[in-house]
Amino acid sequence: MDDFVPVSLATAAKVLVIDDSNTIRRSAEIFLKQGGHEVVLAVDGFDALAKLSDFQPDVVFCDILMPRLDGYQTCAIIKRSPEFAALPVIMLSSKDGLFDKARGRMVGSQDYLTKPFTKDQLLQAVRLHWRSA
Numbered sequence: 001m002d003d004f005v006p007v008s009l010a011t012a013a014k015v016l017v018i019d020d021s022n023t024i025r026r027s028a029e030i031f032l033k034q035g036g037h038e039v040v041l042a043v044d045g046f047d048a049l050a051k052l053s054d055f056q057p058d059v060v061f062c063d064i065l066m067p068r069l070d071g072y073q074t075c076a077i078i079k080r081s082p083e084f085a086a087l088p089v090i091m092l093s094s095k096d097g098l099f100d101k102a103r104g105r106m107v108g109s110q111d112y113l114t115k116p117f118t119k120d121q122l123l124q125a126v127r128l129h130w131r132s133a
Contacts, residue, residue, distance in 0.1 A: 013130040014038045016055060018048040018074060019063035019092060024115060028061060031119040037126060045069030049077060052084065058130045061113070061122070064093040064100065072107045079108035088129035092117070 015037050017028045025041045032039045040055045042048035044066045060078065064071035075089045090111040091104040101112045110129050113121055 012036050012038055013058040013126050014040070014055060015126060016040050016042060016048060016051065016057040016060045018042040018045065018060065018066070018071070020044055020066045021063070024063065024092070027116075028122060031122045032126070034119065035123040035126065045071070045074030045077070048074060052078065057087065059126050060087060060089045061092050061125075062089055062109070064091055064095070064104070072103060075104070075109050076107040090125050090129065 015032050017025055017032070017039060018041075019025045019028070020043055025043075029039045029041060040051055040057065042051055045062075046069050048060070048062070049069075062071045062074055066074075069077075071091055071093075075091065078084045078087060078089055085108075088110045089108060090113060091100075091109045092113050092115055093100055094115045096114045104112050111125055113125060
């Protein structure tokens with residue numbers, strides 16, 4: 001925790017992390033909180049959609065391979081909502097294929113991170129895609 005840099009709430013992003021892996025969710029939560037961001041976790045697409053309106057995130061990280069509702073479907077649903085159409089969605093996947101990245105773009109994702117990701121990659125993605133008001 002030596003590298004923890006507190007930021008004011010005005011500069012902290014609200015980040016929703018959707019992943020069916022407890023390990024990935026917890027790693028992302030630790031990294032993002034160390035970066036000073038507020039984090040809500042969701043275990044799958046349905047859980048995420050239920051939390052979306054209440055939390056009003058600034059950025060969403062969404063796993064692709066999940067049961068019930070996969071990441072592509074979850075992203076497409078988020079992007080079809082007028083309220084969340086401009087919300088940056090960053091896909092997370094262990095696959096690094098061109099097809100997977102293209103399919104993510106087709107459903108409206110802004111970026112693609114390959115797992116396992118580093119703390120720097122995660123925080124850089126938030127900085128890149130979140131526009132503070």
